[in-house]
Amino acid sequence: MEIEFVGAARTVTGSKHVLRTSRATVLLDCGLFQGRRREALETNRSLGVDPDELDAVILSHAHIDHSGALPVLVNRGYRGPVFATPATRDLCAAMLADAAFIQEADARHINKLIEREGTNMERVQPLYGSSDVSAVLAQMVGLPYHRRQLVAPGIHATFLDAGHVLGSAITILDVEDSGESKCIVFTGDLGRRTLPILRDPEVPSGAHVLVTESTYGDRVHAPFAEMKNALATVLDRTLRRGGKVVIPSFALERAQEVIYALKRLREEGKIPKVPVYVDSPLTVKITDVFRLHPECYDAEARAAMLGTESPFDFDGLHYISAVADSKALDASSEPSVIIAASGMCEAGRVLHHLRATVEDEKNAVVIVGFQAQHTLGRRIVERRPRVKIFGVERDLRAEVAVLDGFSAHADQRDLLDFAEAVRRKGSLQHVVLVHGEPSAQKSLRAELEARHFPTVSCPAPREVIRF
Numbered sequence: 001m002e003i004e005f006v007g008a009a010r011t012v013t014g015s016k017h018v019l020r021t022s023r024a025t026v027l028l029d030c031g032l033f034q035g036r037r038r039e040a041l042e043t044n045r046s047l048g049v050d051p052d053e054l055d056a057v058i059l060s061h062a063h064i065d066h067s068g069a070l071p072v073l074v075n076r077g078y079r080g081p082v083f084a085t086p087a088t089r090d091l092c093a094a095m096l097a098d099a100a101f102i103q104e105a106d107a108r109h110i111n112k113l114i115e116r117e118g119t120n121m122e123r124v125q126p127l128y129g130s131s132d133v134s135a136v137l138a139q140m141v142g143l144p145y146h147r148r149q150l151v152a153p154g155i156h157a158t159f160l161d162a163g164h165v166l167g168s169a170i171t172i173l174d175v176e177d178s179g180e181s182k183c184i185v186f187t188g189d190l191g192r193r194t195l196p197i198l199r200d201p202e203v204p205s206g207a208h209v210l211v212t213e214s215t216y217g218d219r220v221h222a223p224f225a226e227m228k229n230a231l232a233t234v235l236d237r238t239l240r241r242g243g244k245v246v247i248p249s250f251a252l253e254r255a256q257e258v259i260y261a262l263k264r265l266r267e268e269g270k271i272p273k274v275p276v277y278v279d280s281p282l283t284v285k286i287t288d289v290f291r292l293h294p295e296c297y298d299a300e301a302r303a304a305m306l307g308t309e310s311p312f313d314f315d316g317l318h319y320i321s322a323v324a325d326s327k328a329l330d331a332s333s334e335p336s337v338i339i340a341a342s343g344m345c346e347a348g349r350v351l352h353h354l355r356a357t358v359e360d361e362k363n364a365v366v367i368v369g370f371q372a373q374h375t376l377g378r379r380i381v382e383r384r385p386r387v388k389i390f391g392v393e394r395d396l397r398a399e400v401a402v403l404d405g406f407s408a409h410a411d412q413r414d415l416l417d418f419a420e421a422v423r424r425k426g427s428l429q430h431v432v433l434v435h436g437e438p439s440a441q442k443s444l445r446a447e448l449e450a451r452h453f454p455t456v457s458c459p460a461p462r463e464v465i466r467f
Contacts, residue, residue, distance in 0.1 A: 060188025087167025163191030
């Protein structure tokens with residue numbers, strides 16, 4: 001038995017891990033790589049996986065860095081099943097279609113800029129189209145939490161709630177090969193405990209190998225309540241000086257959490273009553289999907305969703321879908337809050353809002369999620385004096401506030417506690433750290449080794465570990 005770590009190895013995007021035995025090959029996640037535009041395009045086009053080799057794909061959740069390359073895989077000839085929770089399948093219907101649309105729209109926009117302004121950017125071709133997305137959805141198999149399923153010869157899979165985003169799953173893989181049996185647990189992205197809306201992550205039993213994310217392996221998040229108050233402070237300061245607040249946000253989960261926090265802040269009278277715009281057709285669709293899956297909520301959110309008052313609506317909140325309405329936000333000078341995708345500022349409508357706001361010091365950009373290396377979001381977090389948007393460098397004069405406490409990823413304390421809990425409920429022999437930058441993995445590895453975990457690995461890209 002072996003796992004080849006194709007993507008999300010010593011980085012946080014492009015999750016792809018190939019589990020092989022003498023009888024079967026299963027792909028864990030099939031995500032898009034995000035980073036420098038040229039590097040990202042080359043990496044995503046090469047795919048790094050042979051579709052003809054695969055018996056099955058298991059998808060941990062719908063975030064694009066975990067699901068976004070599925071249409072490429074199917075376009076290259078994969079015809080097997082893609083196992084995911086029902087909520088993840090419903091989310092992928094919206095998110096993959098949106099990814100295809102954004103690729104096509106951004107390609108048109110960038111190519112027009114090249115023709116009109118003669119920038120030094122290369123012309124862009126979309127990775128896939130809507131027909132590829134439809135093909136993926138036809139191959140997706142909904143697998144509820146806690147139901148054991150044969151996914152390939154000698155390999156059974158069971159999903160537990162990962163508590164990261166709606167429908168996210170920890171995958172238990174019971175693997176039998178050549179008279180040997182191993183239980184391999186893959187966390188996907190692991191959620192935090194006590195966050196609003198979703199349930200806490202579940203702990204699997206009987207694990208021999210734990211393959212876990214390590215995004216925030218070197219830091220501890222501030223409590224959610226503290227982040228909510230910090231958001232209130234930034235918003236109040238910016239809006240009172242007549243500025244706009246732009247919040248780049250992943251359409252799945254992060255946007256809903258920010259909306260939920262803003263609703264509470266408005267009820268508590270902690271922020272001015274100015275318009276709040278959710279400028280993302282995808283977020284509108286995803287919020288509708290949330291209403292279809294109360295089985296994923298914690299008790300408080302489930303009661304709210306089943307009652308008369310939605311946690312995702314309040315007076316002054318406007319969901320924007322039409323392009324004309326989106327453009328009008330940038331033409332207006334009124335103070336407002338704009339929530340838009342994408343979360344790492346690499347695509348989508350947030351780029352237009354950043355172009356319109358970053359050069360004015362009365363405005364603010366609020367970062368509420370992890371920003372991978374070489375993304376525009378990371379350059380904003382680093383407060384670079386100039387940032388490139390649509391191929392044109394602009395002065396970054398707007399205030400930048402980084403609120404990591406809104407992250408839906410487990411922090412170092414959560415990751416250590418989870419590993420300890422898995423060890424208590426099994427015979428854990430090996431911990432493998434993925435989906436993290438080297439500095440975070442180094443810190444988490446040291447903490448795990450200090451707690452006497454027997455083997456801790458941080459595989460490099462394309463490295464193979466045998467069990």
